[in-house]
Amino acid sequence: MGRAQRIIALVLSILAASASSSGAQPPPPPPPNFPEFVSLLDNAYNSRNLAAYGSLFHTDVKVYVDGKLVASDRAGLLALIQSEFDQQLHVRTLAWAQGTQILAMENVFGCIPDHIDPHVFYHACPEARAVRYDIASDMKIEGVSILRAHSAWNMHVGSN
Numbered sequence: 001m002g003r004a005q006r007i008i009a010l011v012l013s014i015l016a017a018s019a020s021s022s023g024a025q026p027p028p029p030p031p032p033n034f035p036e037f038v039s040l041l042d043n044a045y046n047s048r049n050l051a052a053y054g055s056l057f058h059t060d061v062k063v064y065v066d067g068k069l070v071a072s073d074r075a076g077l078l079a080l081i082q083s084e085f086d087q088q089l090h091v092r093t094l095a096w097a098q099g100t101q102i103l104a105m106e107n108v109f110g111c112i113p114d115h116i117d118p119h120v121f122y123h124a125c126p127e128a129r130a131v132r133y134d135i136a137s138d139m140k141i142e143g144v145s146i147l148r149a150h151s152a153w154n155m156h157v158g159s160n
Contacts, residue, residue, distance in 0.1 A: 037139070038095045038102060048085050054078050056141055063144045077144070084108075102133040 037056075044053035054074055063071035063080070071077045088110050095104040108127040127148065134143035 104131040
């Protein structure tokens with residue numbers, strides 16, 4: 001299944017879940033203080049504070065990108081995040097929460113400085129990704145599932 005199909009399947013499953021939950025009982029409440037939690041993630045990421053970012057995750061966090069396990073612990077996650085920091089990436093997040101999950105749409109964009117380092121790859125094209133954060137009872141993130149939409153957007157743009 002291609003990325004575009006996975007994105008459509010994700011959206012349809014979210015819509016189906018919300019439609020089926022509207023009948024019998026109300027959905028579980030969001031994690032306590034989830035908007036502040038999302039702000040902590042964004043602020044740590046955008047200020048390049050790897051320690052603060054890492055402190056929000058369990059040591060054995062599992063990270064999946066497009067269904068593939070890419071990190072099986074916090075050290076692996078932080079290596080991935082450091083590579084994004086090296087590319088001068090920033091995020092803007094719109095998030096919803098229900099039960100023990102935070103669903104986020106992240107707009108990832110690059111920042112090209114005035115004085116370009118020829119040894120650094122700068123990411124100037126915006127990218128969208130859907131992220132599900134699984135929150136444990138101690139309010140640490142124990143699982144991250146990322147679905148990148150960049151290829152889907154490029155297919156749409158390329159067809160014009």
